[in-house]
Amino acid sequence: MQGDARFGLEKKTRLLGPVKLDSGAEFAPVDFAYETYGSLNADKSNAILICHALTGDQYVASTHPVTGKAGWWTRMVGPDKPIDPARHCIISINVMGSCMGSSGPASIDPATNAPFAMGFPVITIADMVRAQAILLEHLGIETLEAVVGGSMGGMQALSWAALYPERVRSAVIIASTARHSAQNIAFHEVGRQAIMADPRWNNGAYYGREAPASGLAVARMAAHITYLSEAGLTEKFGRRLQNRDAKSFGFDADFQVESYLRHQGLSFVDRFDANSYLYITRAMDYFDLAEPHDGVLAQAFAGTRTRFCLISFDSDWLYPTAESRRIVHALNAAGAAASFVELSSPFGHDAFLLDAPEMNRIVDGFLRAGESR
Numbered sequence: 001m002q003g004d005a006r007f008g009l010e011k012k013t014r015l016l017g018p019v020k021l022d023s024g025a026e027f028a029p030v031d032f033a034y035e036t037y038g039s040l041n042a043d044k045s046n047a048i049l050i051c052h053a054l055t056g057d058q059y060v061a062s063t064h065p066v067t068g069k070a071g072w073w074t075r076m077v078g079p080d081k082p083i084d085p086a087r088h089c090i091i092s093i094n095v096m097g098s099c100m101g102s103s104g105p106a107s108i109d110p111a112t113n114a115p116f117a118m119g120f121p122v123i124t125i126a127d128m129v130r131a132q133a134i135l136l137e138h139l140g141i142e143t144l145e146a147v148v149g150g151s152m153g154g155m156q157a158l159s160w161a162a163l164y165p166e167r168v169r170s171a172v173i174i175a176s177t178a179r180h181s182a183q184n185i186a187f188h189e190v191g192r193q194a195i196m197a198d199p200r201w202n203n204g205a206y207y208g209r210e211a212p213a214s215g216l217a218v219a220r221m222a223a224h225i226t227y228l229s230e231a232g233l234t235e236k237f238g239r240r241l242q243n244r245d246a247k248s249f250g251f252d253a254d255f256q257v258e259s260y261l262r263h264q265g266l267s268f269v270d271r272f273d274a275n276s277y278l279y280i281t282r283a284m285d286y287f288d289l290a291e292p293h294d295g296v297l298a299q300a301f302a303g304t305r306t307r308f309c310l311i312s313f314d315s316d317w318l319y320p321t322a323e324s325r326r327i328v329h330a331l332n333a334a335g336a337a338a339s340f341v342e343l344s345s346p347f348g349h350d351a352f353l354l355d356a357p358e359m360n361r362i363v364d365g366f367l368r369a370g371e372s373r
Contacts, residue, residue: 006138006139006140007036007039007040007089007139008035008036009035009036009062010035010065011032011033011034011035011036012031012032012033012034012101013031013032013135013138014029014030014031014032015029015030015032015134015135015138016028016029016030017029017030017131017134018030019096019127019130019131019134020130021121021123021124021127022123022124022126022127022286023121023122023123023124025121027096027103027121027123027127029110030096030102030103030131030134031101031102031103031107032093032094032101032102032103032131032135033058033093033094033100033101033102034058034091034092034093034094034102034135035058035059035060035061035062035091035092036089036090036091036092036139037061037062037077037085037088037089037090038084038085038086038087038088038089038090039085039089040089040140040141041089044089044140044141044142044143045143045145046087046088046089046145046371047088047089047090047091047136047141047143047144047145048083048088048089048090048091048144048145048146048147048148048367049091049092049093049132049136049144049146049147049148049160050073050077050083050090050091050092050148050149050153051093051095051132051147051148051149051152051153051154051156051157051160052072052092052094052095052149052152052153053149053150053151053152053153054151054152054223054277054280054281054284055220055268055272055277056072056152056153057072057094057098057100058092058093058094058100058101059071059072059092059100060072060073060074060077060090060092061073061074061077061078061090061092064271066270066271067267067270067271072353073353075353075354075355075356075360076148076360076363077090081360082360082361082363082364082367083148083363083367087371088145089141091136091139091141093132093135095128095131095132095156095280096123096127096128096131097120097123097128097276097279097280097283098276098280099272099273099276102131103120103131104116104120104273104275104276104279105117105118105120105204105273105275105276105278105279106207106273106275106276107120114207115207117204117205117206117207117275118203118204118205118275120275120279122279122282122283123279123283124283124286124287125152125155125156125159125283125284125286125287126159126163127283128156128159128283129156129159129160129163129164130163132156132160133163133164133167136167142167143166143167143168143169144160144167144168144169144170145169145170145367145370145371146168146169146170146171146172146367146370147160147161147168147170147171147172148171148172148174148363149172149173149174149176150173150174150175150176150352150353151174151175151176151318151319151349151352152176152280152284153174153176154173154174154175154176154177154319155176155177155178155284155287155289157171157172157173157176158171158173158176158178158289158300158327159289161301161304161306161308162289162300162301165301165303165304165305165306168306169305169306169307169370170306170307170308170309170366170367170370171306171307171308171309172308172309172310172311172363172366172367173308173309173310173311173324173327174310174311174312174352174359174363175311175312175313175316175318175319175349175351175352176310176319176323176324177287177319177323177324177327178287178288178289178290178297178300178323178326178327178330179287179288179289179290179291179323180284180285180286180287180288181323184284184285184318184319185285187222187223187226188223188281188282188284188285190219190222191218191219191220191222191223191277191281192219192277192278192281192282194215194216194218194219194222195212195215195216195219195274195277195278196215196278197215198212198213198214198215198216198274199212200212200213200214200215201215201274204275204278206274211269211273211274212274213269213274215274216265216268216269216272216274216277217262217265217266217268217269218265219274219277220264220265220268220269220272221261221262221264221265224261224264224265225261226317226318226349227318227348227349227350228347228348228349228350229315229316229317229346229347229348229349231315231346232315232346232347232348233257235346236257236260237255237256237257237260238256239255240255240256241254241255241256242254242255242256242258242259243259290330297326297327297330298330298331298333298334299334300330300334301330301331301334301336302334303334304334304336306336306337307336307337307338307366307370308328308331308336308337308338308339309338309339309340309362309363309366310324310327310328310338310339310340310341311324311340311341311342311343311352311359311362311363312324312325312340312341312342312343313342313343313344313345313347313348313349313351313352314342314343314344314345315344315345315346315347315348315351316345316348316349316351317348317349318348318349319349321342324340324342325340328340339366341362343356343358343359
């Protein structure tokens, strides 16, 4: 791999594709923004694909070019971490529909030489995975040692195992689900309506103009509540006031939790595109792995030889443990090799991104067991 321009940091490529979409359309050409860490071994058997969540990106273990912050999963990926570039060739791809370099609403439509905006096709989680498969073929990677993801990344990992079982030896699914519930869809719809109610959204045609930052900030605030737990919010903020000794009897951010959410919303608009938020949340809402199999989830994994590791957190009410158990029961019914653990954490859904030594130990042990086979 030394000297191979396809591998490394800040990589971008355009491939002819096409990606055959669940809507029946085809999309081509396809732009990919991705990063790799480590090197492929001689028989190309050590590749691990990291799939990111809704607002994540390819900067899983390197400095983010917009925020200047460290990669979003440096607790899991890096030297002497469970996913180690000394042992693995790690690939992280910005999903189709996103805004960090892969094809999405802000990309230029070759037919018009203007941004796609709302002319970008509506996509699904499976479409994202089909696009990733095209890039991996370009990289010469036929088989993945593992595909790993949390939240929406877990949905992609499940889809990889269902769509390309012969290409995935192991799958790690953390704090995720096999379908979006009515509650999940409802929260996303609140966020989408906040964006579309912002007059600056302009039916998605805001590129080159002022972006709908207010709507996107509110969408982020609403979503962020679902990533936390009541216990975590109470412990961190309680009813403590923000930089004041008494209530203002107005509508400023009296409480610390209000100030925190406003900060989360405002900082988010600097690094994310509002239209991408619409498209990706819609893809997540459409996600139902059992739907193409007559509603029987086990059939999605029929005959699979992929090993599965599922991890949930007891305070996660966005994708609660019951959702992981449903997947495990389906895997058991399909005769798949599956391990599952629920971990205790006060941090809600976000626990998979935070310091979780037990999660790291489980993932490390699972991956090493696969390497020893």
